Amino acid sequence: MGELKLMKGNEAIAEAAIRAGVDAYFGYPITPQSEVIEYLMAEQPENRTGMVVLQAESELAAINMVYGAAAAGKKVFTSSSSPGISLYQEGISYIAGAELPCVIANVVRGGPGLGTIQPSQADYFQSTKGGGHGDYRLYVLAPSSVQEMADFIQLGFDIAYKYRNPVMIQSDGMIGQMMEKVELADQRPRWTDEEIKQMHDSWAAFGKGDHRERNIITSLDLDSSKQEKHNHHLQAKYRKMEENEVLFEEINCEDADYLIVAYGSSARISMKSVDLARAKGIKVGLFRPITLYPFPMKQLNAYVGKVKAILSVEMSAGQLIEDVKLAVECNIPVKHFGRYGGMIHSPEEVLTALENLIKGE
Amino acid sequence: MDIKDIVKEENLVYSKTNLMTNNVLSYCPGCGHGTAHRIIMEVIDELGLQSQTIGVAPVGCSVLAYDFMNIDMIQAAHGRAPAVATGLKRTMPDKCIFTYQGDGDLAAIGTAETIHVCNRGEDITMFFINNGIYGMTGGQMAPTTLEGMKTATSPYGRDLKKMGNPLKITELIAQLPGTYYVTRQAVHTPAAVRKTKKAVFKAFEVQKEKKGISFVEIVSNCNSGWKLPPVKANQWMVEHMFPFYPMGDIKVDGHLVNSNKAEVKS
Secondary structure (H helix, E strand, C coil): CCEEEEEEHHHHHHHHHHHCCCCEEEECCCCCCCHHHHHHHHHCHHHHCCCEEEECCCHHHHHHHHHHHHHCCCCEEEEECHHHHHHHHHHHHHHHHCCCCEEEEEEEECCCCCCCCCECCCCHHHHHCCCCCCCCCCEEECCCCHHHHHHHHHHHHHHHHHHCCEEEEEEEHHHHHCEEEEEECCCCCCCCHHHHHHHHCCCCCCCCCCCCCCCEECCCCCCHHHHHHHHHHHHHHHHHHHHHCCCEEEECCCCCCEEEECCHHHHHHHHHHHHHHHHCCCCEEEEEECEEECCCHHHHHCCCCCCCEEEEECCCCCCHHHHHHHHHCCCCCEEEECCCCCCCCCHHHHHHHHHHHHHCC | CCHHHHCCHHHCCCCCCCCECCCCCCCCCCCCHHHHHHHHHHHHHHCCCHHHEEEEECCCHHHHHHHCECCEEEECCCCCHHHHHHHHHHHCCCCEEEEEEEHHHHHHHCHHHHHHHHHHCCCCEEEEEECCEECCCCCEECCCCCCCCCECCECCCCCHHHHCCCCCHHHHHHCCCCEEEEEEEECCCHHHHHHHHHHHHHHHHHHHCCCCEEEEEEECCCHHHHCCCHHHHHHHHHHHHHHHCCCEEEEECCEECHHHHHHHHC
């Protein structure tokens, strides 16, 4: 068993990054995730593993430092919150286009604009549908506990390197700020230069040896027929991710007449709502997408003919619900419920929404 | 007598470095970029740094530099090369990292990245090609466009009241404690090429010694953007660009050169 600690989600993700053998963290402070860089600066991982931590002059610079280090085959992690993630989008598009692996954490706050510093899930579209320009996808993990904040770092890097694709961990101010027991993984050593050369010599830019042609990291091809070919390659990669890397959780779904679909903080709240409903004799289950992209389309579609209606619960005005509807292809009625703009729904509010759904209101 | 009779080993005085690829340059005939590329690649070759060097070229005419430079290369977003280079250097402190940027890139959209990379004193080398215009995009006004200069977005000439002043970014970054060697050169004559090559050598030596930023500005022509034939473009550059962007060292061994102290004060 790994070391047990009581930690904030933001601290857990930072400690997990050190233990995952990450080479560098670049970031810029923003509430409610500044504890990530504060923890790393206090922890001085350069003395523990040699990991580099640098506070950039802006989010624009931070994401491009990520681009540079990832281009050299280094394991890079960064984090920010919604307005900062908006500034990341140019860099994320380049990273996706150039097929560089990295892990980016978004501790979401309410928007739009400067919005608020309270928790929200209103960046669902931005994370899953491509916040930057062009046809690309991020692999998006949605933790619903401090434990998952820590665990998804290693999982994120595994996927990032398996597919050479950026990975987004989308939590929110609640998961980032709350404290829970967390079991931390043992320290993994950072990759040596020799290991990086063995694994990534075919693409990474760490210096051209005589044994190979130069490696070029770019998303540019002025020949549009070649750019289309590159896009086909990217799409094939995303189809593979959809086929092989979907993660989800089902709670009390076996005998359910109704489903709540919720992720992250909303799923955590909805677990209590399921208990409250079950105590009243309502057969309801919770279906929790863990990967927001690829969304568990087939797995949710399996409930067609089995449940009477679905309540899509999210701290946003109706973003998750679009994927829920796509998944069930209009074969199950789907209603949205959620507070947003930084407000968090209570389990009782979710229960009331569920009861209204059943009554047909 | 054919070419084989002329090109004999004993007659060879120069050969192309194999750090330049055989791809046809995408630059306009007469443009300074090709010469600047060659000088940098020759120096890397002569220093034996090919396997140790990673170049970063962002958006601009030189966005395709990776087609011509036979080293590992990274294409960066507009203005972001200094941040990309920081990511590389911080994770590979013993590798040789350089950026190759135009004036729109380094002195407009990337000003924040330029100032902060210089202020942090990252151990990288920056090459700044200043031709006073956006070449690739089609001849629009740049931060370095001279007063009165006509461009696609200043068709009646740059009006300082409306459009602001040409930015002497090189003098500006020379003020920062993180810069160690700052110089301004050109590549329009054989003599200028020799001086620039010396400057490029020195810049990479500074990086090797990890003394901070080494920064080489190369004032260049843009005959297409300036709408002048190559020779006239070079004459125009000497007559108009050089008085505003004077040639020579601005900061050496971490100290401002005297003439530039006065320049900055005025």
